[in-house]
Amino acid sequence: MKKTIQIPLGSQHISLLEPIRFKFECENEKIIGVDADVGFVHRGVELACTRSFEFKQVGYVVARVCGLCAITHSLSYTLAVEKLLGYVANDRIKYLRMLMVELDRIHSHMLCLAHTAENAGFEALFMQIMADRELVMDLQEAISGNRVQFDFIAIGGVNRDLTPELSALIHKNLELLSDKIDTLLGLFDNNWSLSLKYKGVGVLTLDQAYTYNALGPLARAAGLATDVRVETSDFPYEALGYTMVLESTGDIHARNFVRLREILNSIAMCRNIVDNLPSGEIQEKTKGKPSGEAVVRVEAPRGELFYLVRGNGQNMLERVRIKTPTFSAIPAMMEVFKGSEYADAPAILASFDPCMSCTAK
Amino acid sequence: MRKIETTLPTLLADIGAFYEARKWHFLSVNGIDLGEGKIELQWIFSRYGIKDEIVIYYALSDYTTPVPSVVSLIPSAFMGEREIVDMFGLTVEGALRGLYLDEDSLPHPLRGES
Numbered sequence: 001m002k003k004t005i006q007i008p009l010g011s012q013h014i015s016l017l018e019p020i021r022f023k024f025e026c027e028n029e030k031i032i033g034v035d036a037d038v039g040f041v042h043r044g045v046e047l048a049c050t051r052s053f054e055f056k057q058v059g060y061v062v063a064r065v066c067g068l069c070a071i072t073h074s075l076s077y078t079l080a081v082e083k084l085l086g087y088v089a090n091d092r093i094k095y096l097r098m099l100m101v102e103l104d105r106i107h108s109h110m111l112c113l114a115h116t117a118e119n120a121g122f123e124a125l126f127m128q129i130m131a132d133r134e135l136v137m138d139l140q141e142a143i144s145g146n147r148v149q150f151d152f153i154a155i156g157g158v159n160r161d162l163t164p165e166l167s168a169l170i171h172k173n174l175e176l177l178s179d180k181i182d183t184l185l186g187l188f189d190n191n192w193s194l195s196l197k198y199k200g201v202g203v204l205t206l207d208q209a210y211t212y213n214a215l216g217p218l219a220r221a222a223g224l225a226t227d228v229r230v231e232t233s234d235f236p237y238e239a240l241g242y243t244m245v246l247e248s249t250g251d252i253h254a255r256n257f258v259r260l261r262e263i264l265n266s267i268a269m270c271r272n273i274v275d276n277l278p279s280g281e282i283q284e285k286t287k288g289k290p291s292g293e294a295v296v297r298v299e300a301p302r303g304e305l306f307y308l309v310r311g312n313g314q315n316m317l318e319r320v321r322i323k324t325p326t327f328s329a330i331p332a333m334m335e336v337f338k339g340s341e342y343a344d345a346p347a348i349l350a351s352f353d354p355c356m357s358c359t360a361k
Numbered sequence: 362m363r364k365i366e367t368t369l370p371t372l373l374a375d376i377g378a379f380y381e382a383r384k385w386h387f388l389s390v391n392g393i394d395l396g397e398g399k400i401e402l403q404w405i406f407s408r409y410g411i412k413d414e415i416v417i418y419y420a421l422s423d424y425t426t427p428v429p430s431v432v433s434l435i436p437s438a439f440m441g442e443r444e445i446v447d448m449f450g451l452t453v454e455g456a457l458r459g460l461y462l463d464e465d466s467l468p469h470p471l472r473g474e475s
Contacts, residue, residue, distance in 0.1 A: 039461035046448070047470045210382045213437040226386065226409050233412050295362055295415055297388075297407065306388050308405070323389040323441075331437035360461060 002027050007342060011040050015119055015346030018356035022349075026342050034337045036330055042360040049320035055081060055290055055311065058320060060151050065322065066358040067148045068111065071104045072300040074153045077320070079234060079298070080309035081155055084290035089157065091236075092280035096158045098235050099170075099273045100144065101298070102266040106177070107136040108301035109217075109259040112353035113184065116256055119347040120197040125187065132180045135173040142166055157283035167274045174267045181263050188256050198252035202348035204336050205250055212332035216303020216325050217258045218352060222250035228299035240272045241265070252351040259353075289313050300325050302353050324358035362415045369402075369420050372429050376404060376418060380434055384409060385416070390431075390441030392449045394473040398423050400449060404431065404438075424472065430454040 010021040019040035025033035045065055049058045062077045063070040075097055114129035137147050143166060144150035152158055188194050209222040219226050227244050229237040245261040247254035290311030298305045303325035310319040333352050340348060367375040391403040401419055408414035428451055431438045442453045443460040450469030
């Protein structure tokens with residue numbers, strides 16, 4: 001039996017944005033075993049949602065689970081409560097919610113791509129992508145009032161409407177961004193540093209994707225055709241130009257490409273939403289208190305976000321179950337690490353786009 | 362959403378007969394405190410490529426009965442099993458406490474009497 005050594009990665013590490021600790025068991029440079037510790041930022045959100053806040057306040061609590069995908073948390077919770085109240089939003093509200101979710105996907109994917117570039121030692125590209133990302137951050141701020149933690153969605157509607165000036169700004173910024181993403185596609189595909197670093201590295205096979213229940217861009221990069229946007233009927237994604245982006249190689253390069261192409265698809269959908277925004281109120285009255293059990297799935301930037309809400313007709317809910325994409329992706333991540341070189345671990349980890357704030361909640 | 366009742370002794374047989382990795386996406390293990398020392402345990406699945414098809418297997422139990430692990434059928438389930446060990450103070454075969462909680466944390470925060 002060969003001698004093995006244990007090497008930790010995290011909880012604080014130069015390549016990590018958020019705290020997670022992997023304990024790698026290595027044979028020379030090769031990882032042969034891995035253990036993950038994910039609970040560094042546990043805040044007891046599920047407990048707070050049923051003990052400290054009434055159901056009308058919980059939407060604002062769950063938006064604080066994560067700074068990157070706050071909008072998908074508040075949307076998932078709101079949809080679950082609306083189901084329990086028997087309320088169905090009008091088309092204008094649905095479109096405005098979709099707009100914010102897709103803008104959120106664009107900025108989150110860009111953050112991951114920037115971080116991926118940084119891990120290849122491409123500091124200039126990291127800064128360029130982060131600068132370009134400001135086009136979307138500006139839109140989010142203009143629409144919702146905040147760059148992050150935007151409490152845009154509320155039970156029965158949304159809190160702000162689009163004005164003609166905002167619509168024009170969305171078109172202008174997304175057109176600029178679209179050109180920049182086209183440039184990035186060429187760069188990520190052909191640049192010597194990025195190709196050498198990422199092609200064939202950190203491979204998740206299709207079989208592994210099924211076995212370990214991979215989700216989101218991680219699954220689609222391995223060829224697993226799954227996306228909550230077409231597996232639920234809460235929003236008319238197909239009518240607004242949704243196309244599923246699939247790759248087959250399952251490596252870091254494929255994950256980068258899925259995100260880049262999804263950004264282009266999200267830009268196209270956002271333009272369609274603005275051009276075809278239905279008329280209607282942005283806030284409607286809902287009656288009653290949540291009673292029964294509802295489940296909701298929303299495609300967050302990292303994959304499926306799942307909420308289960310149970311109420312008993314009172315102001316306080318009985319259960320708010322939050323299952324986040326990174327939490328579900330950890331088993332698949334651990335498999336990808338096995339057999340990889342330790343030196344590639346930071347880049348592989350960044351390509352998963354892990355969100356520990358969501359995971360530990 | 363379709364809910365199917367199961368029991369802890371028959372859980373592995375029921376989920377083993379139902380679950381196909383290429384057909385069903387395993388979503389989560391969940392627990393819901395029912396009060397008076399009772400809990401509803403849930404194993405939740407969604408269907409790939411089909412709209413709105415969710416299946417929940419559920420079993421009613423108390424907090425002292427050990428819960429069988431489904432990891433032999435669904436390798437990714439270990440995360441959810443560790444979570445319910447932490448949050449509800451359950452015993453799940455092979456699942457260690459400490460995914461989220463520290464030594465000095467509340468022992469089982471999502472139990473009704475906590």
